[in-house]
Amino acid sequence: MDIIVRPTPKLQGEIGALSSKNYTTRYLLAAALAEGTSTVYYPAHSEDSDAMRRCIQDLGAVLEEDDEKAVITGFGKSPRNVKELNVGNAGAVLRFLMGVAALSEEVTFVNTYPESLGKRPHDDLIDALGQLGVQVDHNEGKLPITIRGGSPKGGRITVSGEVSSQYLSALLFLTPLLAEDSEITVTGDLKSKVVIGQTLEVLGQAGITIHADEDYMFFRVPGGQSYKAQVYTVQGDYPGSAAVLAAAAVTESDVTIRNLAEDSKQGERAIIDVLRMMHVPLTHENGNVRVQGNGRLKALEFDGDTATDAVLAMVAAAVFAEGTSRFYNVENLRYKECDRITDYLTELRKAGANVEERQAEIIVHGRPEGVEGGVEINAHYDHRVIMALTVVGLRSKQPLRIRDAHHVAKSYPQYFDHLKALGADVEWVK
Numbered sequence: 371m372d373i374i375v376r377p378t379p380k381l382q383g384e385i386g387a388l389s390s391k392n393y394t395t396r397y398l399l400a401a402a403l404a405e406g407t408s409t410v411y412y413p414a415h416s417e418d419s420d421a422m423r424r425c426i427q428d429l430g431a432v433l434e435e436d437d438e439k440a441v442i443t444g445f446g447k448s449p450r451n452v453k454e455l456n457v458g459n460a461g462a463v464l465r466f467l468m469g470v471a472a473l474s475e476e477v478t479f480v481n482t483y484p485e486s487l488g489k490r491p492h493d494d495l496i497d498a499l500g501q502l503g504v505q506v507d508h509n510e511g512k513l514p515i516t517i518r519g520g521s522p523k524g525g526r527i528t529v530s531g532e533v534s535s536q537y538l539s540a541l542l543f544l545t546p547l548l549a550e551d552s553e554i555t556v557t558g559d560l561k562s563k564v565v566i567g568q569t570l571e572v573l574g575q576a577g578i579t580i581h582a583d584e585d586y587m588f589f590r591v592p593g594g595q596s597y598k599a600q601v602y603t604v605q606g607d608y609p610g611s612a613a614v615l616a617a618a619a620v621t622e623s624d625v626t627i628r629n630l631a632e633d634s635k636q637g638e639r640a641i642i643d644v645l646r647m648m649h650v651p652l653t654h655e656n657g658n659v660r661v662q663g664n665g666r667l668k669a670l671e672f673d674g675d676t677a678t679d680a681v682l683a684m685v686a687a688a689v690f691a692e693g694t695s696r697f698y699n700v701e702n703l704r705y706k707e708c709d710r711i712t713d714y715l716t717e718l719r720k721a722g723a724n725v726e727e728r729q730a731e732i733i734v735h736g737r738p739e740g741v742e743g744g745v746e747i748n749a750h751y752d753h754r755v756i757m758a759l760t761v762v763g764l765r766s767k768q769p770l771r772i773r774d775a776h777h778v779a780k781s782y783p784q785y786f787d788h789l790k791a792l793g794a795d796v797e798w799v800k
């Protein structure tokens with residue numbers, strides 16, 4: 371399915387934020403790794419969170435769900451033997467479950483998105499699991515991947531943080547369950563470091579003890595622990611909401627998103643500060659973010675690694691800012707659903723934006739007068755490219771047609787419904 375995004379000068383209304391993807395995957399996993407029955411309130415419903423639901427059930431968790439909650443009886447340290455797992459296009463789900471698979475005899479992760487997740491590297495996690503004595507067969511560090519776990523005992527592990535924080539999160543979920551203590555040393559620069567704060571927060575809620583150095587470069591993990599069955603509540607999602615807030619920022623608007631906690635550990639809450647720095651009129655009180663956009667934005671410089679999954683939305687806003695913006699320290703955007711620097715900028719240029727790339731930077735020469743549009747956009751299987759190009763389309767002179775925009779459902783299936791409710795002129799076409 372394609373979406374047509376037509377110029378929309380005004381957005382107005384109120385929506386509730388979608389539920390956080392990163393907390394949903396973590397709570398579902400923590401519940402599966404517990405032996406009793408946990409409840410997860412307001413879990414996200416999207417392709418990635420459904421991938422976690424499906425896989426933990428394949429591994430032996432029992433899940434019952436109604437409109438507000440998932441009730442999960444976990445398998446503890448003993449996942450059921452399963453031949454294959456299919457995580458769809460979900461990177462974090464794959465990496466976390468590669469850790470869990472170390473507790474199984476033999477599991478193969480199949481490759482159902484050869485053009486997206488199928489191209490992403492997992493070498494650093496494969497290497498770390500190898501240090502625990504886990505045998506991993508792989509296709510040059512990529513899917514399909516077969517893990518022969520058995521009974522790793524724990525010990526000293528080093529893992530590179532240069533490409534993704536998800537490898538470290540996977541080890542932090544696994545090692546507490548091993549018989550012996552572990553020590554994890556991170557080498558290189560740890561990318562998306564703030565996300566590790568979310569992992570540690572969830573592990574703490576699950577009753578797991580981890581001794582972490584303040585810089586998250588070294589961890590002591592006592593072995594022989596068990597996850598406690600708990601009641602969790604998923605908070606609102608900043609990365610997805612960032613795209614809606616960017617849309618409000620580039621139009622004449624009065625848009626409110628509810629349920630975005632001021633004290634959230636999601637790094638992408640930086641969208642609030644970034645829009646403020648861009649002089650976008652905005653308030654954030656009692657979990658409600660209200661943008662009263664006037665279409666005028668100022669350029670800024672920003673360390674994108676602190677808000678990895680919101681950078682594309684921020685760049686889309688910068689396309690219409692006065693002056694030149696620079697988003698630096700973003701090299702790991704290249705290892706996502708697509709190369710979110712080269713592929714994304716290719717599509718932005720098609721729409722008429724003036725952008726430049728460096729290995730680890732995106733530079734945007736703003737066009738407050740708007741961009742031409744009137745072209746077809748390749749989504750590159752990437753929900754965040756789809757959301758960000760939609761923001762650009764709202765302020766293009768001619769409509770944009772985004773091909774295969776249904777991939778938005780990886781994290782935010784109701785994105786276009788939410789935008790429509792706010793008055794955006796968007797239409798699905800076959």
Ligand SMILES: O=C(O)C1=C[C@@H](OP(=O)(O)O)[C@@H](O)[C@H](O)C1
Nearest residue numbers: 392462534535536562565678679
């Ligand atoms: O741990 C997680 O849930 C995630 C970590 C981040 O990945 P990287 O650490 O690869 O940047 C983020 O981009 C991804 O959407 C989710």
Ligand SMILES: C=C(OP(=O)(O)O)C(=O)O
Nearest residue numbers: 459460461462463679706
């Ligand atoms: C990169 C993302 O997810 P993942 O790495 O889990 O596929 C994302 O949600 O933007």
